[in-house]
Amino acid sequence: MPQTLSFEQAAALPLTAITAWEALFDRLKVPPRSSAPAKSLLIIGGAGGVGSIAIQLAVKVAGLKVIATASRPESAQWVRELGAQHVINHFGDLPAQLKEQGFDSVDYVLILNDTDRHFPAAAAAVAPQGMICTIVENAAPLDVSLLKAKSAGFIWEFMFTRSMFQTADMQEQGKLLDQVAQLIDQKTLVTTVSQVLSPINAANLRQAHATLETGRVIGKIVLKDF
Template sequence: MHAVALTSGLPIDDERSLIDVDLPDPQPGPRDVLVEVRAASVNPVDVKQRAGSPELEQPRVLGFDGAGVVRAVGEEGTLFRPGDEVWWAGQLDRQGSDADLQLVDERIVGRKPASVGFAQAAALPLTAITAWESLFHKLGLHEGSEGTLLVVGATGGVGSILLQLVRELLPGVRTIATASGEEKSQWVRTLGASATADHHGDFVDDVLAAAPDGVDWVFSAHSAGRAEDFARVLKPFGAVVAIDSGKDVDFDALKSKSLTWHWELMFTRPMQHTPDMIRQHELLDAVADLVDAGRVASTATTVLHGWDAATFREAHRLVETGRTMGKVVVER
């Protein structure tokens, strides 16, 4: 099969940073599905994994979001059959979706929404799982929850789906979204935010102007140097759920209000082979239902065509700028 791979961590403007390779067709294990990949998105994790990679003896295929068609099923598989259209987010410790074929454990695969194409579908799995687990598994929110959620990094892939999930599933939760500039402010309001805060400006003042008594929860994709700000805007006993690095986070700033800090990594279940891995299959099916009902929209904003290294390098370049809204997707 053809794949796009890395062999060492190089700047994205180096043609060797991602290369075209031919690899053996993978063979499914007992619980795997073998999927013909039709589209894959590029996430910040792809960029970080590529840029920080040591020199490798064997090519590594990135890609942690995909949509495609099942071609074969492992001997213990029960959830899918050949011909099924599916979507998934893969694993850090397996070859990824930037290839013709990919093996994925069926317990982290869901049915692709029938109402959208492969490119639109491929934008959502990783971010939808991250947003869902952040809201419902980490913060413990539910249909009856009431309060205000600050979404830091709201214009990115996770923030863009998280705002929609809150709008559709948490009627008592109000969202304040960080955004800079009119275009991005309009984007997050379209997705359900009731107010915005400029994370490049008077962040704390903006948040407290929108929520004078403070917020109940913070979702953070950009936490470095922000713990003190979060402590100022959170009510006592509030909580933060963060999806980025803990570097440069002053956790002592949270103590005086007895604030809780949660980490969210959607790869934990598949990497640790937890007994409840199938929850990711279940939540992907639930999100597919929301998409097909017209309640949640794809967050794909840039779709590139061309299943080769040059196209994936351009996708990485766009994501590396940190200025994209929504998701960048590569389609065959």
Template sequence: MKAILMTAPGSPEVLQLQEVPDLAIQKPTELLVRLKAAGINPIDTKLRQRGTFFPDQMPAILGCDGAGVVEAVGAEVQRFQVGDEVYFCNGGLGGHPGNYAELATIDEKFAARKPRSLSFEEAAAAPLVLLTAWEALFDRCNLQPGQRVLVHAGAGGVGHVAVQLAVIKGARVCSTVGTEEKARLVRQLGAELAILYQQTDFVQAVMDWTEGEGVNIAFDTVGGSNFFKSLEAVKVYGEAVTILDFDTANANWKTARMRNLRVSQELMLTPMLQGLVAAQQHQAEILEACATLFDEGKLKIHLQQALPLAEAATAHRLLEAGSMTGKLVLVI
């Protein structure tokens, strides 16, 4: 099969299209999937730059997100059959092969049926960002109808699905964005307020929007000082969740302490990294629930650009350039 191999940590040029042996089913509960598309995520570029979680297993095939057609099933598979269309977040961290390839294997417990209303490219763009937003808002923060939520970078990969999931839940949403075009997008997705953070103090804008009270939940997808500034926009006994490391060098927890805030971190890769089967099954259930939302027209994925598999290095350069709207995928 053809695959993009990461030959060593480094620049995008370490991603090389090569011919490698076909994958085969190793366990009776596995699926062999003929991939049609693979999603590109920031974790891919970080692993390419610094090395994977399994540096002794090189070269590696990156790519956590995939969508394709079941080509073969193990003897004990019950949920799927040959010809089924699936999407999933699995592999790509340096151990189990990722999805920048023509074939993938996955335990049936971790796969979900592809939304009928989405193309393979759209479906491949969705899993990691859906799981991140769902876990952050629902599993970490227990978002409730009527609550107010601040979503940072609401036109980005995670942000644009977080806005929609919050609205579907019945929450009221405001979001920071960088341009008027992105402001229009987040409003179309259901945000009541789009804050151009380069021109406006987002804390003041949030306070004006909430009549001085603050939001119930701040969802940080930016990191750095942005997280700690966000705490100023959260109401007393509210919550803040981030998908990035805390900036410990410049940490200021006084606001969180004085407001009795609950602070959470979200890393949807934890179940895969630690082999937590029940948690990975829960993630597949999340993707099944989101497939229903897609097919009911309640949820959309914004696909910015699709590139051929051979142009994986170009896709990494585009993502690393920043200011991405929505998602990038590779077409296989």
């Protein structure tokens, strides 16, 4: 646990930080920050729990140029404050908005919401030899042939894979959480908690779920104290 955070500030982080870290560094294989020209990453669904930490890791740790999607003034402001250099709207035409922001294509796409809706746009926007990662299950088959001409890649991130299959590298999740804790204590990253409900009872659980079901959560909701 980061030494500089309260329990509720820290509780917001592990699941989403593991997901975002694995998506960026293990699945998309974003290289460590270097003096090479910054590569670009489109994060679809930037203001949610995973997006809020993914933006920070991508900008502040990996040195990527990040275009995050957000559809409302408050979510757009949130992703900008976390470091996204460009904001576009996930309910609009993503490739067209990317062009307006000066991007003919992006090196990486991270889909954090509605894979069925966003996969074709991600395939159109990804650069030749680029990579797309999603963390959200699709309902209908995805047409991966859209990626063939570009030799682009598609990969899943599921933060339970390592524990579910007891993979030999399971301890990597502990190591990455240690690194996240250090980055928090060094003030490189900030917690993503946006709302704390207390105590943990049926009424607050219901309220938290109802808020999540609106699909408009910014950051992470934490429940505290029995």
